[in-house]
Amino acid sequence: MTPLLEVKGLKKHFPITKGAVIPRKVGAVKAVDGVSFQLEQGKTLGLVGESGCGKSTTGRTILKLIEPTEGQILFKGQDITSLKGNKLRRLRKDMQLIFQDPFASLNPRMTVEQIIAEPMKVFGINKAARRKKIDQLLDVVGLSGYHKNRYPHEFSGGQRQRVGIARALALDPDLIICDEPVSALDVSIQAQVINLMEDLQKEFGLTYLFIAHDLGVVHHISDQIAVMYLGEIVEYGHYHELYEHPKHPYTQALLSAIPEANPHLQKERIVLKGDVPSPAHPPAGCKFHTRCPLAQERCRLEKPIMKTVSPTGQQAACHFVKEVGHGDRFVVPK
DSSP: OOOSEEEEEEEEEEEEEEOSSSOEEEEEEEEEEEEEEEEOTTOEEEEEOOTTSSHHHHHHHHTTSSOOSEEEEEETTEEOTTOOHHHHHHHGGGEEEEOSOTTTTSOTTSOHHHHHHHHHHHTTOOHHHHHHHHHHHHHHTTOOGGGGGSOGGGSOHHHHHHHHHHHHHTTOOSEEEEESTTTTSOHHHHHHHHHHHHHHHHHHTOEEEEEESOHHHHTTTOSEEEEEETTEEEEEEEHHHHHHSOOSHHHHHHHHTSOOSOTTOOOOOOOOOSOOOOTTSOOSSSTTTTTOTTOOHHHHHSOOOOEEOSTTOOEEOOTTHHHHOBTTBOOOOO
16 A cells, blocks of 8 residues: 655754854754655554654655755655646645644734635635534634634633644645644643544544654554664664564663653663764764663664564664563663
């Protein structure tokens, strides 16, 4: 079956220029550097990593809000990488975005009704159909009809994000890219919004690319998880296997940072030293070797490739994946 979305070798490099009169390129920030994955209809892919690793840039490049530097974006089997003008505009209704900050992404001068109606007006849906659709959308996201005459500042953070979700659903899209949709919300509200998104996925057959910096957030909503580090995917697999048997040291460190609800259960904490290197000057070899507790000389010289490391198709980019992937713990290679 053809996947709804397929990304092949996607790159986005932002040029670094010097010179006020005649700017010249002196380098590039490699925000996304060779990302590849597939996403099937009705499924959710969790894209996880630290801040600055290129997750949001990946999502916006897929939507063509940012032009890719290199690679292919296939949507419903069609190559949309070079689409422009009216062809790209017609595609917009099938691909929507839920923003991270619900307050910044809603126009403070527009009512909820106007905000949700805006995309429908752009695509020529008549007024009667718009009103009917708005009432339906407010109901499915857990808001009441009287809310449509209010402004964004009159709502809580969770309610504002529900308005953002309703707006994303206005044109009945197939794919929704969720750019950290719960990171600006309280923990108790995060669970409510994630549960809502799961219910909407079942009701409307939605496909999500769910971007987050916390593996704990994407655990219940994702079917597959891709872990990003410095513009690259370092591990990819089914959520259950990735949580139970992580094969990459970076994934292991992220999992160890998830708080444990049981106070009697002790958990080994893996603290990574140093900061994420600059994407303008990424390290040679394995990009993670500057912080990896298992790094060897080979890691500094040779870049690891993604390879299948389990019968279920789990993939990881690590030279010592066979040595470190023993159960739930990593063993330093000798």
